Amino acid sequence: MTEGDGSWDLEGLTVPLVGSVQSTPDRWLPFRLLDPNGDPVEVVSAYFRDLQAAGRSAATIRSYGLDLLRWFRFLWAIGIAWDRATRVEAREFSRWMLLAGQPSRPHWRHLDRSAPPRPKVQPYAASVRAHSETVLRCFYDFHLGLGDGPIVNPFPLDRSRGAGRAHAHHNPMEPYRNTRQGLYRPKVPSRIPRAISDSKFNEIFAKLPSHRDRALVAFYVSTGARASELLSVTHGGVDPGRQLITVVRKGTRATQELPASPDAFVWLRLYQVEMGRTIPSGKRQPLWWTSRMPLRPLTYHAAHRMFERTVARAGGTATLHALRHTAAYRMAEDPALPLTDVQLVLGHAQLTTTQIYTTPRQEDVIRRLLAHHAEQTRRAAGRSPAAVAPGYRPESLAVLFGTDTR
Numbered sequence: 001m002t003e004g005d006g007s008w009d010l011e012g013l014t015v016p017l018v019g020s021v022q023s024t025p026d027r028w029l030p031f032r033l034l035d036p037n038g039d040p041v042e043v044v045s046a047y048f049r050d051l052q053a054a055g056r057s058a059a060t061i062r063s064y065g066l067d068l069l070r071w072f073r074f075l076w077a078i079g080i081a082w083d084r085a086t087r088v089e090a091r092e093f094s095r096w097m098l099l100a101g102q103p104s105r106p107h108w109r110h111l112d113r114s115a116p117p118r119p120k121v122q123p124y125a126a127s128v129r130a131h132s133e134t135v136l137r138c139f140y141d142f143h144l145g146l147g148d149g150p151i152v153n154p155f156p157l158d159r160s161r162g163a164g165r166a167h168a169h170h171n172p173m174e175p176y177r178n179t180r181q182g183l184y185r186p187k188v189p190s191r192i193p194r195a196i197s198d199s200k201f202n203e204i205f206a207k208l209p210s211h212r213d214r215a216l217v218a219f220y221v222s223t224g225a226r227a228s229e230l231l232s233v234t235h236g237g238v239d240p241g242r243q244l245i246t247v248v249r250k251g252t253r254a255t256q257e258l259p260a261s262p263d264a265f266v267w268l269r270l271y272q273v274e275m276g277r278t279i280p281s282g283k284r285q286p287l288w289w290t291s292r293m294p295l296r297p298l299t300y301h302a303a304h305r306m307f308e309r310t311v312a313r314a315g316g317t318a319t320l321h322a323l324r325h326t327a328a329y330r331m332a333e334d335p336a337l338p339l340t341d342v343q344l345v346l347g348h349a350q351l352t353t354t355q356i357y358t359t360p361r362q363e364d365v366i367r368r369l370l371a372h373h374a375e376q377t378r379r380a381a382g383r384s385p386a387a388v389a390p391g392y393r394p395e396s397l398a399v400l401f402g403t404d405t406r
Contacts, residue, residue, distance in 0.1 A: 010100060015077040019286050021065040024279035030058040031065050036076065043082060043149070044068055047142050057253055067135040070097075075190045083149045090136070092399045094184040097124045099131065126186045133185040158183040175377035192359050193325040196318050201326065203314045210291060211271040213306055217323065218264035219245065225258055226250050227320050228300050236283030249347050258345060301333055325357075332357040 018036040030052075035046040044065065051061050074093050075082055101123050124132075136155050143149035156324055158181050196204070201221070208214045229247040237246035237255075243265065244257045268287075279289045288298035308322045324346075331342045332354070343354040388394050 004173050010092060010096050013077060013100070015073050015096075015100075017073070019069055019073060019077065021062060021069050023062075028052075031062050033065050033069055033072065034073070036253050041072065043143065044072075044139075044311060046146075050142055056123065056252060059250070064135050064139075067132045068139060071136055083143075085150060085154045087152070087154050087156065094129065094133070097129050098186075098261065099123060126188045130188050133182045137182050156183050157181065158185075192362070193328070194318075194322055194327045195326040195358060195361060196247055196322050197363055198315075200314070200316055200318070204311055204316060204318070207310045207313045209310070211267055212288065212291060213310070215264060215267035215271045216288065216303065217307070218267050219260050219270075220320070220323035221327050221330075222259040222261035222264050223247075224324050224331065226324060226347075227303060229347075231286075231288055231298055231300060231303060233287045234283060235281055235285050235287055238265075238268070238287060240269070256347065328354070328357045329361065 020034050021031055022034055023031055029045060029048060031048060033041045035041055048061050048065070048070075051064060071093060072082065074096060075085060075089070078089070078092075080089055134156055137153060137157075140149055140153040140155060140178065144151075144153060184388070196223060205214065205217060207398075208217060216230070219225070223230070225247050229250055230245075232248040233245050239245070239257075243259055243262065244254050245260055246257050248254070249256055265351070279285075279295060286297040288303075290298055304320045307318075307323075311318050328342065328346055331337050331345065332339065339351065339354055339358070342357070343351050346354060348354045349375045388397060
């Protein structure tokens with residue numbers, strides 16, 4: 001039900017978790033968006049084919065599909081067809097993502113997706129909302145080019161942000177900024193990556209329950225690989241003699257050798273000896289497997305849950321991705337490693353991304369400042385008090401500055 005200005009009653013709106021993004025065995029269309037009846041949404045499939053033609057990876061197509069699924073669920077809830085959506089629906093969708101909060105997903109034991117989700121107060125992160133706005137704007141731009149869909153993109157550009165010629169007064173010492181900003185695209189705050197301190201890392205590592213988990217964490221913190229990249233390693237991609245592992249890079253899908261610490265290979269060998277012949281050992285077989293029967297290749301979610309439980313036992317709140325930040329900080333702080341080398345190992349396309357890790361960590365700044373204040377206090381205690389100027393009584397000054405010991 002709409003209100004007087006065309007807006008929707010978002011407070012009472014329920015968006016059921018219907019539809020899905022499903023993978024397919026068809027390499028020409030790796031993912032499909034299904035409607036509540038289980039039928040493919042062809043306008044989205046056409047957009048997926050365009051993304052594939054542009055060289056986007058299957059993971060990127062799936063990511064775009066999840067953003068589109070969220071938008072289609074909203075349209076299904078308010079009864080608006082995708083090609084009838086206007087700027088009003090786009091605005092209300094942006095408000096809904098900001099204020100309604102993320103719906104809770106049903107447990108795998110209770111897959112009744114028709115049941116209304118329980119509300120949560122945590123809104124979608126600004127980065128999620130910004131990515132969603134970009135995906136939906138590009139989706140409608142694609143169909144505008146084909147001559148179908150709305151005649152006006154529901155997600156317009158903010159013309160006030162891009163007035164004049166783009167990059168007309170660009171400073172060559174600074175990175176280029178995005179001049180095509182969507183009207184409903186939120187500002188994403190720049191955050192300093194959070195690393196794990198050495199003391200907390202040692203506590204977490206001591207709580208790891210198996211050789212497999214110790215090997216995983218040791219490789220994560222010494223290579224700086226992304227979680228999915230390390231899980232892509234096969235038996236043939238391990239070279240203990242050269243202390244290298246071969247990963248498949250996220251995005252480009254290119255293979256790259258990464259150096260790792262000696263102790264990581266020690267823990268890996270202990271894991272392999274422990275498992276023996278219970279895991280496949282072919283060169284193309286995955287290196288990491290589940291610890292419970294039946295054995296399956298270790299997935300990102302399983303590795304994430306393993307690390308999450310271990311961190312909880314150690315009394316921390318770090319995530320699996322924080323290991324990559326920790327490795328990046330350790331490399332960037334080493335004066336013997338050029339920043340360009342760190343960029344190559346981390347797989348960053350831009351050096352400016354790597355430069356984030358040269359920013360001092362908050363805990364290090366606090367530690368150094370506390371040491372500074374302690375040193376200032378020590379020096380002040382060793383200095384003899386200044387003589388009292390004529391006209392002042394020493395006992396009165398002692399009361400005023402809190403040094404009276406009576």
